[in-house]
Amino acid sequence: MLNNLLPPTTHKVKMHTSKRVNNIIKEKTLNNMNLYGGKNPEGVSARINSLNKEWDTERVLEANAGALMLVGSALALITEKKRWSVLTAAVGGFLLQHALQGWCPPLPIIRRLGVRTSSEIHGEKYYLKYVRGDFDKWRHK
Secondary structure: OHHHHOOOOOOHHHHOOOHHHHHHHHHHHHHHHHHHHOOOHHHHHHHHHHHHHOOOHHHHHHHHHHHHHHHHHHHHHHHOOOOHHHHHHHHHHHHHHHHHHOOOOOHHHHHHOOOOOHHHHHHHHHHHHHHHOOOHHHOOO
């Protein structure tokens, strides 16, 4: 019961994403691994560099929430109408809900746009590091 209320960080977004969308994202990741895994070390390194810059679901949600909270606060100050504070409070509540449970209203849209979790990005990155030979020095000979 508690796992459903407070799911593990690495699974919380996937748990609240449809199977269809999770499968599309998984296929995209596997296709990337196949495509870039066969490239020369420089090509693999270039892909890893681009993965280091890819925004994950958390970053997209945080930027979205921060922007909406700033807009709500600014509108409350400029228009002197306290009802804009409700926007700030609602966004803050949804951000807290996402932190605890892994769901908030924009999440389904963000996932349908193909935004991956940090775990999904790291999975591709570590596969490419393996292919590039980064872990060969730790193999027992």
